[in-house]
Amino acid sequence: MILDASNFPDGHQLSAHICIVGAGAAGISLALALEDAGLDVLLLESGGLKAEHETQDLYQGTVSDEHLHSLPDRYRQRRFGGSTTIWGGRCVPFDPIDFEARPWIPHSGWPIAYGDLLPYYGKANELCEAGSFAYTVGKAFEAEPRAMIVGFKSPHFSTDTLERFSCPTDFGRRYGAYLRASTRVTVLLHANVTALSLNNAGSALNGATVSTLNGRTMTVRADQFVLAAGGLEVARLLLSNRDVHSNGIGNNSDLVGRYYMCHMAGTIGAIKLNQPNKVHHGYDVDMNGVYCRRRFALSSATQRQHRIGNFVARLHHPRITDPAHRTGLLSLLYLAKGIIPYEYGKRLHGEEHLSAQAILLHLRNVICDPFGTALFLIHWLRYRTLAKRKFPSIIIKPRAGLYSLDFHAEQEPNPNSRVRLGTLRDALGIQQLDIDWRYTEGDVLTVKRALALLSDDLRCSEVGSFEYDIDSVELEMTRYGAYGGHHLGTARMGSDPRNSVVDSNCRMHGIDNLFIASSAVFPTSSQANPTLTIVALALRLADHLKAVANRRQYVSAANPERAPRNEKASPVPESIT
Amino acid sequence: MPLVTHHYHTPPSGCESVGKVDATDSAQLFEAMRGVDAVVNAVAGTSNVIRANARALYEAAARQPQPPRVVYLSSMAVYGAASGVVDESSSLTQNAGGYAGAKVEAERIARGYPRAVILRPGCIYGRGSRQWSERIARWLLAGRIGDLGSRGAGFCNLVHIDDLVAALLNALRQPDIEGECFNIVMPGSLTWNEYFLWLAQFHNALPVRRISEKRLLFEGSVLAPALKAAQLVARLLGADSAAVPEPMPPSLLRLFSQNIRLDGRKSEDRLGLHFTPLMTGLRTLK
Structure with a gap:
């Protein structure tokens, strides 16, 4: 059922077997996976069913350099469904090498292997509505679709791996009805966790304090707690609670908030292909109707050989802001930047302010390319605006036959890249976050070497050329700052409490009943977008929590009188319909 | 074992037609079942017909010198809007009207007859399944149905037609099952999507x-009532109503998202059923 904490009386007490904090991709996946386990699950969500300014403002904070990282209330949504409500939908699993300890990547290595997560990727793909777990051309299609570039051969890159696209699925809308009908999962909206109470020894969580913006406070008791509030908010919650552990929960080794990663991404150079008609840089549709796209994926062997991180790249339209592309639609996108959401517009048009002359040139492009623009808009309206499964992105065959390269690279873990508590407080009295995101020379090296290899391979294959300014690589990979929406590593997973926050089961070192379901636990970032792996990890955690529950024998079948949900005799609000 | 078929269908080999019978007329049914060992009651029709048939059939059967076993083909519709795992002991829908209410009532009457065996099949697919194979295939080809998202996330509780036939035969032959009822459904958790x-x-x-x-x-x-009306008009005008696209009634759309999972383990244990895997079942459509 779905209830609203704002309607509960002050001082109300709630209890459950498992309390999950945060109803985004991780929290909802976890709740769904626990639904049939015979456990009472309480899913606390700060927001409501829709976006609310007052709640979203609780995400406000500061950044050390706004050019390098967006403000903390951007790219995140504090509402039922979390940031999946604005998700782009790209699904990509991590590669096996991402889990390995790589001597050339400092602090790399997961305590689990790709094989440990593989059993959960299929179900994660299903929850993300990205079709079957088939991420190579051979597995996804019966008849092989068009080659990305006919004749392209590379010892370093594969063009046979795919990225698949979710609808994109808003987890709140998609699974809300199911959770509403559930008899075991209670979703509590407008429930902000403002305190986590440890026992005196600091070895277990006794409860959590929930506050609402209308001034109610209540307490939650649970056998297990799971923080699923996202890579930034998990760190904030842990650091904010300092009554027992003076540095914050799980922060004895000063690791919480450190190793903060996003991804290194940018658009660079000019790719001129000899046979433009033998290029396919758009989407293919698999039998599920799911959009899939090939990309250049750097092989594991090359990463080892060149001692660099993971890297993928796609053929991309020229930079929109430069009217020299002479493409009406791209100019239209620049001119219409005011109506494009910030999270998408930033990488389309940046925040560049053009001269009046450049704007006139954009207008000229639109006027001179009316058919191309109109055809695109019709396609966009039909397959994006009106479609339930949305065409994922703008794909344009460049008029001048010139592409740029859009890359997405691993950022290596760096203890000096961190989030910490700032001096300002939010409306509930919790310290806001201050983000100091940093990249390393190693990150620049990964992109530089990968670009050089790709340039060589295109030339050696005699399919075309890739020209770019080597000296501008660092500028381009940071032009738009850290890749928005990917908040990783702030409570990293590892086997040693001296250099990690949670263990291989996502349980906080030294605290029996506190778990994290979030990209916060990623020790390394891969080239892959994080959502699919967040969901897979949440499903794996669900299995672990079920096993713990069975060991403790508190499933309802064995102990049906366990844990009435509303302990205090007070009127319980009606379910939200 | 003789089987009774309706007169206007060509009886399958091994079956004998006994002529036209009004399935709501106890006297006619009494004559039709004279001397038979068992009856399979698979009468379809309006809810009134289903109720009247139940009353007439068990009355006729009870009056036989040697009352036959009656295997009644009920439906998963008796569980109504239930959700979660549903086995034979689960409560039936209360105060339902229409088809579901009629089936519940028919089951109630059947339980008053000591030699009745009740089968509750899920959605029957396979060769000749107009509702769950042919119709859905037409909708798929027309692009009217496909990936329904949360609206197609309900469990579809399929049973292959061959498995239902096997269930019927076993229900006729198996000793010690009179008075029992069985969910007949393929194991697993296949969703409609x-x-x-x-x-x-x-x-x-x-x-x-x-x-x-x-x-x-x-x-x-919008479309369902309009198409239904068009079908009626076509029939009244003597035109081919089959040319009108089939309506997708709201009740069916509700079923596609209903989170009901029938537990068919009892039929495996007691009737000895081995269900056809989906892929094998679908191949029979070719």
């Missing part, structure tokens, strides 16, 4: 389309 995808594969209707909730709402609320 998954079934549509597999069916689309077999009918070259790929890729499946993602159908929005608004589109489904339009199908159920």
